Amino acid sequence: MLRFITGRLLQAVPVIFIVITATFFLVRAAPGGPFDDEKVVLPEVKKALEAQYKLDLPLHEQYLAYLSDLSHGDLGPSFKYPGRSVNEILFSGLPVTAELGLYALLIALIIGTTAGVFASLKPNTAQDYIPMSLAMVGICMPSFLLGPLLVLVFGIYLEWLPISGWGAIPGDKILPSITLGAAYAAYVARLSRAGMLEILSQDYIRTARAKGLSEWQVVIKHALRGGLIPVIAFLGPAFAGLLAGSFVVETIFQIPGLGRFYVQAAFNRDYTMILGTTVFLSTLIVLFNLVSDITAAWLNPRLRAQFSGGER
Amino acid sequence: MALLTVDSLQVSFTTRNGTHQAVKGVSFSVEPRKLTAIIGESGSGKSVSCYAMLGLIPTPPGRIDGGTALFDGRDLLSLSEGELRAIRGRDIAMIFQDPMTCLNPFMTIGEQLIEPLLVHQKLPKKQATERAIALLDEVGIRAPETTFNAYPHEFSGGMRQRVMIAMALINEPRLLIADEPTTALDVTIQAQILKLIAELQKKRDIGVLFISHDLAVVADIADHIVVMEQGEVVEQGAPSDLFSAAKHPYTQKLLDAIPTGQRVSTLTDPKPLIEVQQLRTWFYPNAKAAPVKAVDDVSLTIHRGEILGLVGESGSGKSTLGRALLRLAPITDGQVSFDGTRVTDLEGNGLKEFRRRMQMIFQDPFASLNPRMTVYDTLAEPLLLHGICAKSELDRVIARLMDDVGLAHSFIRKYPHEFSGGQRQRIAIGRALATKPEFIVADEPVSALDVTIQAQILDLLMDLGSEYGLTMLFISHDMAVIRHIADRIVVMYNGRLVEQGSTDQVFNAPKEAYTQSLLASIPGAALQ
Structure with missing residues (x-):
């Protein structure tokens, strides 16, 4: 088990390294620099600024300097927020984004698995078609459409919920979480339906029925364990998607999370900020994929035996 | 009085291609303490008949069109799902063909084994566990205490079938339906399982309904044989009558199909075509473990x-050897020559x-x-x-x-x-x-x-x-x-x-x- 985890972590190192390198050179290849905005800056001032942020060095030296800082966990100073380091900014935005992501994930899991399991029990009937059609709509509807739509209905027409902010007014966390979670609820619903249908057609489900278990006992005790494994395995990639999606949702709802800093950094050519966020997020994504893979494998007794050192 | 009396049972399946009559008015009965065998080829409706009685066929597409199945004076076909559920696993238990797929791979043997006790008798878990362990011992599982917490994949096919049998018997049913219980097993294991079923049947006084495609398997153990073809019972009777004087041509055809006789080699002056010397195919699952010696020092000649x-x-x-001869499996050591x-x-x-x-x-x-x-x-x-x-x-x-x-x-x-x-x-x-x-x-x-x-x-x-x-x-x-x-x-x-x-x-x-x-x-x- 430990060997599996270390192996996977070692595999992650080159992945993250490639991400860093590609991002480093790509942001610099993009036209414009951090200090080329519309304000007229004296050439000497600009030069001094560039010297301060090591932008006057040859590219490969900048790259090596960045790597050396990074190896100490230092993501460097922000170019656009003078006096603040990227580390500081990341950790101020992280809790908000993490909370938003968590709520969205919970919504996705609760609604998604319920709908998927429900649909799988009576395949090809209304009980199947209605939630699955809704799921299709959920997948097709982008969050920049769903968000404003929810705001329009629940915020403006019905006046039930606040339309923006995070943690300022009670209930302001509901709409962003739903907006972010909806598409994933739909994916989870489809995955859990497919997983459950597969398991429900297995011979051991017939065995369970032959033992006199009620339909609910069959589903909950015998089918769910295997049927939801695809959902668990999907959580890793879903987490990556949630982080990317949160940028849009944070912008729509004016939420001070990581996403807004990231988007602004891209517009501002805030090199260190872009790099720092990318490195941080890609590390998180790799970790979460690992965790979800391990969990999915752990839930399968056959694979578990291989992990813990051979079968009996 | 018969334990189970099935009378003109009819079952059909509706598919896109129309309605298919799977069971067309089947009648037979199972006596207590006797083994009744249903024989038929795939698609003859033998399994469907038994599953339909217990409400185990999916409806739709399946539908019971008529007939009765009297068990204990009650017609199984007219019971509600709840009443039927109370009978399944308590009075009538089942074992299935493939023990590899019929046990839940995500649950321990023990969890699955005590389920019928918890559901039907509402026994406390501790008591149920004790009973399950005693029964595992009875069906011939070694070290039942540790086995109890093992998962199905840790067992061979024969052991899993023993677990299935224990699971079926745990509530002391009066009728056991065994659907091809030995078809997926090796011949020596099959002999053991057949013996076990016969022993338990006598010891526990249960009626057995044994479904099989193989006349030879049921020949030694059945008290009564029902032959089915295309959804109908074509003949039934005591094994001795059936084997000595089959009336229906289909029964005769089944009997004729049993491979008999011994080939007498017509080969004169044999010349070797294939010579195998000390052939080895060893597999190395990982660096540390001992190699799996799939084929070990085999020498033979084929003329x-x-x-x-x-x-x-x-x-x-045996399969690995066959493949190795064609170079479809790796050869670790040894020689194969073909026509020199x-x-x-x-x-x-x-x-x-x-x-x-x-x-x-x-x-x-x-x-x-x-x-x-x-x-x-x-x-x-x-x-x-x-x-x-x-x-x-x-x-x-x-x-x-x-x-x-x-x-x-x-x-x-x-x-x-x-x-x-x-x-x-x-x-x-x-x-x-x-x-x-x-x-x-x-x-x-x-x-x-x-x-x-x-x-x-x-x-x-x-x-x-x-x-x-x-x-x-x-x-x-x-x-x-x-x-x-x-x-x-x-x-x-x-x-x-x-x-x-x-x-x-x-x-x-x-x-x-x-x-x-x-x-x-x-x-x-x-x-x-």
């Missing part, structure tokens, strides 16, 4: 024109030419045929690949092949899924013959087929063998089949050859203890 039977149980290495050429040294084009001369037929014709290729494509591929005939001749050669294996020419543009199991195996045989091989490895070619089809395919293989002077390695776990077809027999156990000799010698004067136990396990003594 030109003979059918050599290779017998062994699952895991004995060292096969083990061949590479590239030499190997390709050699592959043309040796072909393989697999057990499962559905899995080994490409579902996206028509019969024509399947047969044309080896012909073109090896340049055996010109494009202009292709149609004629393929038509000839289809004649050889007994397929109508009108099938030529059809896909594998449009055929029955037997027809698919004919296609697979045609594909093997296409390259005009001298040697064929047939790996359990009839094991997945119904008995009557099995007999046809065996005849086909023997006819083709003598017509084209083929040499064949015929791999099987079924002793009766081997005896019927083979000139000579080799017996494999744990990767090694334990015995070889002429068919007569191996069957009538086996030297090794293992061979003797294999022979003793052959079901159907009552038929001989």
Whole structure:
């Protein structure tokens, strides 16, 4: 088990390294620099600024300097927020984004698995078609459409919920979480339906029925364990998607999370900020994929035996 | 009074292609303390009848159209789902064919075993566990306390079937329905399980309804046999009457299909075609573990024109040996020579030419045929690949092949899924013959087929063998089949050859203890 985890972590190192390198050179290849905005800056001032942020060095030296800082966990100073380091900014935005992501994930899991399991029990009937059609709509509807739509209905027409902010007014966390979670609820619903249908057609489900278990006992005790494994395995990639999606949702709802800093950094050519966020997020994504893979494998007794050192 | 009386049971399935009558007015009864066997081929409606009584067929598409099934004075067919559920697993229990797939791989043996007790008798968990452990011991599971917390994948097929039996018996049912309980098992394990069922039945006073496709299996244990064909009962009666004087032609056909007799070798002046010396195929699961010796120091000779039977149980290495001869499995050590050429040294084009001369037929014709290729494509591929005939001749050669294996020419543009199991195996045989091989490895070619089809395919293989002077390695776990077809027999156990000799010698004067136990396990003594 430990060997599996270390192996996977070692595999992650080159992945993250490639991400860093590609991002480093790509942001610099993009036209414009951090200090080329519309304000007229004296050439000497600009030069001094560039010297301060090591932008006057040859590219490969900048790259090596960045790597050396990074190896100490230092993501460097922000170019656009003078006096603040990227580390500081990341950790101020992280809790908000993490909370938003968590709520969205919970919504996705609760609604998604319920709908998927429900649909799988009576395949090809209304009980199947209605939630699955809704799921299709959920997948097709982008969050920049769903968000404003929810705001329009629940915020403006019905006046039930606040339309923006995070943690300022009670209930302001509901709409962003739903907006972010909806598409994933739909994916989870489809995955859990497919997983459950597969398991429900297995011979051991017939065995369970032959033992006199009620339909609910069959589903909950015998089918769910295997049927939801695809959902668990999907959580890793879903987490990556949630982080990317949160940028849009944070912008729509004016939420001070990581996403807004990231988007602004891209517009501002805030090199260190872009790099720092990318490195941080890609590390998180790799970790979460690992965790979800391990969990999915752990839930399968056959694979578990291989992990813990051979079968009996 | 009968324990279960089924009267004119009718079941149908509605599919896109219309309504299919799976069971057309079936009547039979099961007496207490007796074993009633239902015999029939796949699609005869034998399993559907039993599942329908217990509400275990999906409705829709299934539908019970009529009839009664009286159990204990109550008609099972008119009970509500809740009432039926109270009977399932308590008064009527079931065991199924494939113990590999019938136990939940995500739950421990113990969890599954005590479930019927918790559901029906509402026993506390501790008490249920004690009872389960005692029962595991009774069905012959060693160290039941540790077994209790193990998962199904940690067991062999025979052990899993014992667990299934324990699970069925745990509530002391009065009727046990066993659906092909030994079909997926090795012959020695089958003998053990049959013995166990018979013992438990006497000890616990239960009626058994035993579903099987194999007359030989039920011949020794049944008190009453019901023969089904295409949803109807064609004949029923005591085994002795049925075997000595079958009235219905279908029963007679089933009896005739049981491979009997012993092949007498017609081979005069044997010349070796294949010589195998100290062949080893070892697999290394990982660097640390000891190698799995799938084939270990096997030496044998196959003569030109003979059918050599290779017998062994699952895991004995017989398939690996067959594949290694064709270089389809890795060879760790040793020599294989074919017609004087060292096969083990061949590479590239030499190997390709050699592959043309040796072909393989697999057990499962559905899995080994490409579902996206028509019969024509399947047969044309080896012909073109090896340049055996010109494009202009292709149609004629393929038509000839289809004649050889007994397929109508009108099938030529059809896909594998449009055929029955037997027809698919004919296609697979045609594909093997296409390259005009001298040697064929047939790996359990009839094991997945119904008995009557099995007999046809065996005849086909023997006819083709003598017509084209083929040499064949015929791999099987079924002793009766081997005896019927083979000139000579080799017996494999744990990767090694334990015995070889002429068919007569191996069957009538086996030297090794293992061979003797294999022979003793052959079901159907009552038929001989």
